[in-house]
Amino acid sequence: MSVLVYVENADGKFKKSTYEVISYAKTVADQLNTHLTAISIGDVSHEDLESLGKYGSAKVLNVSDEQLKTFVNQAYASVIAEAASKEGAKVVVLANSFTGKGLAPRIAVKLQAGLADSAVELPSTDDGKFIVKKTAFSGKAFAFIELTSDVKIIALNPNSYKVVENGSPATVVDFASDSNESDFKTMVKEIVRATDKVSLPEAELVVSAGRGMKGPENWAMIEELADLLGAATACSKPVSDAGWRPHEEHVGQTGIAVSPNLYIAIGISGAIQHLAGVSSSKTIVVINKDPEAPFFKVADYGIVGDAFEIVPKLIEAVKSYKSNS
Amino acid sequence: MKILVCVSNVPDTTTKITFTNDNTQFNTAGVQYILNPYDEIALARAIELCEGGKGSITIINVGESSTEPTIRKALAIGADDAVRINAAPRDAYFVAYQIAQYAKQNAFDIILTGRESIDYNGSQVAAMIGEFLDIPSISIIKKLDLEGSNAIIQREIEGGKEILTVQLPFVASCAEGVAEAKIPNMRGIMSARTKPLQVIDAQQIEQVSEFKKYETPAPRGAVTMVDSAEAEKLINLLHTEAKVI
Ligand SMILES: Cc1cc2nc3c(=O)[nH]c(=O)nc-3n(C[C@H](O)[C@H](O)[C@H](O)COP(=O)(O)OP(=O)(O)OC[C@H]3O[C@@H](n4cnc5c(N)ncnc54)[C@H](O)[C@@H]3O)c2cc1C
Numbered sequence A: 001m002s003v004l005v006y007v008e009n010a011d012g013k014f015k016k017s018t019y020e021v022i023s024y025a026k027t028v029a030d031q032l033n034t035h036l037t038a039i040s041i042g043d044v045s046h047e048d049l050e051s052l053g054k055y056g057s058a059k060v061l062n063v064s065d066e067q068l069k070t071f072v073n074q075a076y077a078s079v080i081a082e083a084a085s086k087e088g089a090k091v092v093v094l095a096n097s098f099t100g101k102g103l104a105p106r107i108a109v110k111l112q113a114g115l116a117d118s119a120v121e122l123p124s125t126d127d128g129k130f131i132v133k134k135t136a137f138s139g140k141a142f143a144f145i146e147l148t149s150d151v152k153i154i155a156l157n158p159n160s161y162k163v164v165e166n167g168s169p170a171t172v173v174d175f176a177s178d179s180n181e182s183d184f185k186t187m188v189k190e191i192v193r194a195t196d197k198v199s200l201p202e203a204e205l206v207v208s209a210g211r212g213m214k215g216p217e218n219w220a221m222i223e224e225l226a227d228l229l230g231a232a233t234a235c236s237k238p239v240s241d242a243g244w245r246p247h248e249e250h251v252g253q254t255g256i257a258v259s260p261n262l263y264i265a266i267g268i269s270g271a272i273q274h275l276a277g278v279s280s281s282k283t284i285v286v287i288n289k290d291p292e293a294p295f296f297k298v299a300d301y302g303i304v305g306d307a308f309e310i311v312p313k314l315i316e317a318v319k320s321y322k323s324n325s
Numbered sequence B: 001m002k003i004l005v006c007v008s009n010v011p012d013t014t015t016k017i018t019f020t021n022d023n024t025q026f027n028t029a030g031v032q033y034i035l036n037p038y039d040e041i042a043l044a045r046a047i048e049l050c051e052g053g054k055g056s057i058t059i060i061n062v063g064e065s066s067t068e069p070t071i072r073k074a075l076a077i078g079a080d081d082a083v084r085i086n087a088a089p090r091d092a093y094f095v096a097y098q099i100a101q102y103a104k105q106n107a108f109d110i111i112l113t114g115r116e117s118i119d120y121n122g123s124q125v126a127a128m129i130g131e132f133l134d135i136p137s138i139s140i141i142k143k144l145d146l147e148g149s150n151a152i153i154q155r156e157i158e159g160g161k162e163i164l165t166v167q168l169p170f171v172a173s174c175a176e177g178v179a180e181a182k183i184p185n186m187r188g189i190m191s192a193r194t195k196p197l198q199v200i201d202a203q204q205i206e207q208v209s210e211f212k213k214y215e216t217p218a219p220r221g222a223v224t225m226v227d228s229a230e231a232e233k234l235i236n237l238l239h240t241e242a243k244v245i
């Protein structure tokens, strides 16, 4: 028995969410008194693969087939499921990323395994049971799911587990898979990545704005504040519906659910559907000219006032804070 | 072309989520149920792809008879017929298995789902159907166009997008951008009553997960108000008190 973790890369590089997932999987392996193996697919440097040992994976399986250099959902799922079987893995952990959401359900079916998606905590393993806490009702609640199958799969939400570093370099082993032609019915034509922007679902800091900003021409100050803080930008639904901002920035019940350390809401009223997607943020700041805005009820810090006066002040304050630190 | 659209019946987005029976049951008292918003998007795209008699759309739902108003709504919006698999949806694995069994007997060119159900939020059903049928699945798509026997699909990735070609048949889960939800018109509502809705029994499958209980998020502490005249103090508080920057 062992635990297997899929370590996702973006253009050959590991991201923070990958280290979160390994740290989490290592703790699960410790809980079960077993060892952790990682599997990487794609074009990642030997050095980066070895460095995974630091987060607790003593062994790394490396799949570097030419055919698998770019992501093919079906084929990746086959390789990971095959590795899980060969390694005798009883638990498979992935990130609940866009990619993980495409992979985990397929692996679950292949291994006839129960899947806990959107996990936010370590499983509880008392009395031989395996129970995972996950978000439900679009962030309005949590659900506890017992995985009753022999093999269990967990997809971990970003920003839900702290990265732990204490191991030594991993042993990297090449892993050759029995590729199956029927797995290659999709082909990536193009990947467009806005490299200068922080990705919203994984962001630690988010600056978000709503209809109170009056129009798209006023977003320069939102972006400036976000850039200075190293934050991702987000918006409310009517803002993206009106085309002021792209749909990818829309957070809430019918948009992206975020769980950053800091969520700054500017000119957003705090409708129940919006709050659903942001309520697991650690710290919430609300800036609204209406003292009765419902958002203040769930805020940690609030400022009542006009965004057009307050945001420029915050920008100046961040600049001077940065020049002093 | 035959398109299968999977729909779920979910609590209205304004629902205050509370639980009963020692937090083991969702409190349905006074809750209004709706067609899952993402499934509306999937259906809208299916209707666009079939415009001008180019195909037919079947709605499928795994649920008990209480979901029929939602199925009728999908028919009113523009689907041709519907199937309800008569069972309480235990988990995504169970739902996807039932849908896949139905799809095996009725060759579909495209199977569409919503990106996630807004109650369970698993984003699991589409990819599981794909695996049960051994056909491609693309999760969380933002665009879908047909080009001969292929589809050109845009899917979301962290900090960007990926454009891919996929051979038919395939499954995809739809997010915003794929289409604008459509509102049923009077004619649609009238005709929905007489469109075929077939009810079939669920098939047995081994259970892989079991729901235990719910928890509501811990309430937040009191809000600290910062005077707008001294807005800059906020940055200091975020650094020294909240320790988030
Ligand atoms: C099915 C469904 C799903 C939905 N899903 C979502 C979702 O996922 N996400 C989402 O966000 N919404 C969602 N909504 C919409 C939601 O109900 C609200 O309508 C929406 O969140 C309101 O956006 P807003 O706060 O930007 O705009 P408004 O409600 O118009 O609020 C604007 C706020 O800005 C303040 N303001 C105005 N001028 C200034 C100024 N100069 N300075 C400071 N403050 C100012 C106002 O006091 C007000 O509070 C959904 C609705 C439905 C029906």
Ligand SMILES: Nc1ncnc2c1ncn2[C@@H]1O[C@H](COP(=O)(O)O)[C@@H](O)[C@H]1O
Binding pocket: B006, B007, B008, B009, B036, B038, B039, B060, B061, B062, B063, B089, B092, B095, B112, B113, B114, B115, B116, B117, B118, B120, B121, B122, B123, B124, B125, B126
């Ligand atoms: N009971 C159900 N019956 C039919 N389709 C469903 C059901 N539950 C979920 N789906 C479909 O699967 C999608 C994703 O659901 P989920 O995996 O639960 O987030 C939904 O948007 C629906 O299209």
